[in-house]
Amino acid sequence: MIIKLFGCLIIMACSTSGGYLLAIGYTRRVRELRVFQQALQVLESEILFTSTPLPQAVLQIASRLDRPVDRLFGLFGHILEQRVGHTAGEAWNMAIDGTRDLLCLDREDIDIVRSFGQNLGSTDKENQEKSFRLVKYQLETQLRKAEDKRNKNEKLCKNLGFLLGAALVTLLV
Amino acid sequence: MYTYEKERPVLEDRGIREVKGKERYRAIFDAVPVNIRKMIGGLSPEDMDGIEEFRLKAGAPFIVYGKNQSAFITQNGSLTRDRHKAYAVTREDTEKALQLMCDCSIYSIVDELKEGYITIRGGHRVGVVGKVVTEGGSVKTIKDISGLNIRVSRQVIGCGSGLMPRLVRGKESVYNTLIISPPQCGKTTLLRDIIRQLSDGVPALGFFGLKVGVVDERSELAGCYRGIPQNRIGIRTDVLDACPKAQGIMMLIRAMSPAVIATDELGRVEDLAAVEEALNAGVNIITTVHGWNTEDVLRKPVIGELLRTGVFERVVVLSRRRGPGTVEQVIDVEKKQNEKGFGGS
Numbered sequence: 001m002i003i004k005l006f007g008c009l010i011i012m013a014c015s016t017s018g019g020y021l022l023a024i025g026y027t028r029r030v031r032e033l034r035v036f037q038q039a040l041q042v043l044e045s046e047i048l049f050t051s052t053p054l055p056q057a058v059l060q061i062a063s064r065l066d067r068p069v070d071r072l073f074g075l076f077g078h079i080l081e082q083r084v085g086h087t088a089g090e091a092w093n094m095a096i097d098g099t100r101d102l103l104c105l106d107r108e109d110i111d112i113v114r115s116f117g118q119n120l121g122s123t124d125k126e127n128q129e130k131s132f133r134l135v136k137y138q139l140e141t142q143l144r145k146a147e148d149k150r151n152k153n154e155k156l157c158k159n160l161g162f163l164l165g166a167a168l169v170t171l172l173v
Numbered sequence: 174m175y176t177y178e179k180e181r182p183v184l185e186d187r188g189i190r191e192v193k194g195k196e197r198y199r200a201i202f203d204a205v206p207v208n209i210r211k212m213i214g215g216l217s218p219e220d221m222d223g224i225e226e227f228r229l230k231a232g233a234p235f236i237v238y239g240k241n242q243s244a245f246i247t248q249n250g251s252l253t254r255d256r257h258k259a260y261a262v263t264r265e266d267t268e269k270a271l272q273l274m275c276d277c278s279i280y281s282i283v284d285e286l287k288e289g290y291i292t293i294r295g296g297h298r299v300g301v302v303g304k305v306v307t308e309g310g311s312v313k314t315i316k317d318i319s320g321l322n323i324r325v326s327r328q329v330i331g332c333g334s335g336l337m338p339r340l341v342r343g344k345e346s347v348y349n350t351l352i353i354s355p356p357q358c359g360k361t362t363l364l365r366d367i368i369r370q371l372s373d374g375v376p377a378l379g380f381f382g383l384k385v386g387v388v389d390e391r392s393e394l395a396g397c398y399r400g401i402p403q404n405r406i407g408i409r410t411d412v413l414d415a416c417p418k419a420q421g422i423m424m425l426i427r428a429m430s431p432a433v434i435a436t437d438e439l440g441r442v443e444d445l446a447a448v449e450e451a452l453n454a455g456v457n458i459i460t461t462v463h464g465w466n467t468e469d470v471l472r473k474p475v476i477g478e479l480l481r482t483g484v485f486e487r488v489v490v491l492s493r494r495r496g497p498g499t500v501e502q503v504i505d506v507e508k509k510q511n512e513k514g515f516g517g518s
Contacts, residue, residue, distance in 0.1 A: 047278075051280060051281040053275075053278045053281055054276055055276055080276065083203045083273070083276075085205075085206055085207035085210060085273065087273070087277055088272065120277075121279060121280065122277070122279055123280065124279060124280055124283045124314055125280045125283065
C-alpha cells in the first residue's frame with residue numbers, strides 16, 4: 001500500500017513540475033526579450049551619441065545585463081576584442097550559436113536578432129539608427145506575441161501538468 | 174601609454190635605432206582579413222622591414238611598395254614579380270579590412286573617412302578610395318570601398334640626434350626651425366624624433382626637456398588612435414589630433430602653455446597669423462615644408478614670407494642622396510642674415 005502511495009506521489013510530482021517547467025519557458029522568453037530591448041537601447045545610444053567602439057560598448061553592456069542575455073553579449077564582445085579577423089556580423093553569429101542553448105527565445109526571435117547583427121558596426125550612424133529602429137520595432141512585436149502566449153499558456157501548462165498526473169494516478173489505481 | 178622609462182635606457186639616445194620586430198606589424202595583421210594575414214605572415218622579416226605600403230585594391234593583384242620598387246604577394250606569402258602568380262584581392266577583402274581596421278565600428282570613423290584616410294593602431298595610416306558620397310558640395314563619406322593603401326609608419330628613434338646640438342639654444346630653449354624636404358625624404362620622421370628629444374630632454378647636451386605642443390592635422394606625427402599617440406613623441410608632448418593647424422596653434426597657446434609648438438607642413442594663409450601669435454606669446458615654432466632648397470621655399474607665399482622676415486633661426490634641408498633623411502644643410506639664419514642671405518627683397 002505504501003509503495004503504491006509513494007509511486008502515485010512520484011507521478012504527480014513529475015507531471016506537475018513538467019507543467020511548471022513548460023510554463024517557465026514562456027515567462028523566460030518574455031523576460032529575455034525585455035532584456036534584449038534594454039541592451040539594444042543602451043547599445044544604440046553608445047553608438048549614436050558617444051561613438052564608442054563596438055567591442056568596448058558591448059562588453060560594458062554585457063556587464064550590466066541579466067542572465068542569460070549577458071552571456072551572448074559577453075561572448076560577442078570577447079570575440080571582437082580578440083581581433084582574430086571576424087567582422088561584427090560574423091562575431092555576432094558565433095556569439096548567438098554559442099549561447100543559443102541558454103536562451104528561451106524561439107526561432108523567429110533568433111532570426112530577427114541575427115539579421116540585426118549583420119549590419120552592426122558596418123555602416124555610418126544614419127544607417128545604424130535605421131537598423132536599430134527596425135529591430136526595436138520587430139522585438140516589440142515579438143514581445144507582444146510572447147506575452148499573449150504566456151498569458152494563454154502559463155496557467156494551462158501548470159494545470160495540465162497537475163491534471164495529467166492526477167489522471168494517470170486514477171487510471172493506475 | 175608612456176611606459177618609455179622602462180623600455181629605453183637613456184644611453185640609447187645617442188644611437189639611431191629603428192623600432193623593429195614582429196610586434197610592430199601587429200596592428201597591420203589585425204587590420205586585414207585572415208586570408209591576407211596568412212600571406213603577410215609568410216614574408217621574411219627582411220622583406221617585411223623593407224615594405225612601405227601594402228595596397229589592396231578589389232580586382233587587382235596584391236601589391237607592396239618599398240625602397241622605390243614594387244612587388245606582388247602570392248597566395249602562399251612570398252614576393253614575386255610575376256603578376257599572374259599574385260593573389261587577386263576581392264571586394265570582400267577590402268570591405269572586411271576596413272571593418273577590421275576600425276574595430277568593426279565604421280560609425281566611429283566617419284569623420285576620418287571624409288578626409289580619405291584613417292589612422293589605425295600602431296600609428297599606421299590607411300588611405301581609402303571608393304565611391305564618394307557628397308552632400309551640399311562637400312564630401313559626406315566614402316562607401317563601396319574599393320581600395321586601401323596601408324602605409325607603414327616608421328619611427329626612427331634617434332634619427333634627430335645629430336641635429337639636436339644645432340637646434341637647442343642653451344639648456345631650456347630651442348631655435349625656431351624650418352625643415353625643408355622633398356617628398357619621401359623623411360621630414361615627418363625627423364620632426365617626430367626632434368619632438369621626442371625636445372620633450373624627453375637630451376641628457377648628452379644637458380637639455381632638460383620642454384613642454385611641446387603638437388598640432389597633428391593629418392595624424393602623421395603622433396599617429397593617434399582614438400586620441401592616444403601610437404608613436405613615441407615624448408613625455409611632455411601634448412597632441413591635438415586631426416586639428417586644423419591655425420586653430421590648433423591658438424588652442425595650444427591658450428590652454429597648454431607650451432614652450433615649443435611643432436606642426437607638419439605649415440603654409441596656409443591663416444597659419445601666418447597663428448605663427449605670429451605664437452611668437453608674440455614667446456612660443457617657439459618647429460615646422461616642415463615641401464621644397465628642394467631655400468630658394469624654392471622663398472618663392473612660396475606664406476612660408477617664404479616667414480623665412481624672409483627671419484622668423485626661422487635654423488633651416489634644415491633634407492634630401493634622399495644617401496637614403497631618406499640625408500641632412501644636406503643646416504643653415505644658421507642669424508649668421509646668414511648678417512651676410513644679407515635671405516633678406517634680399
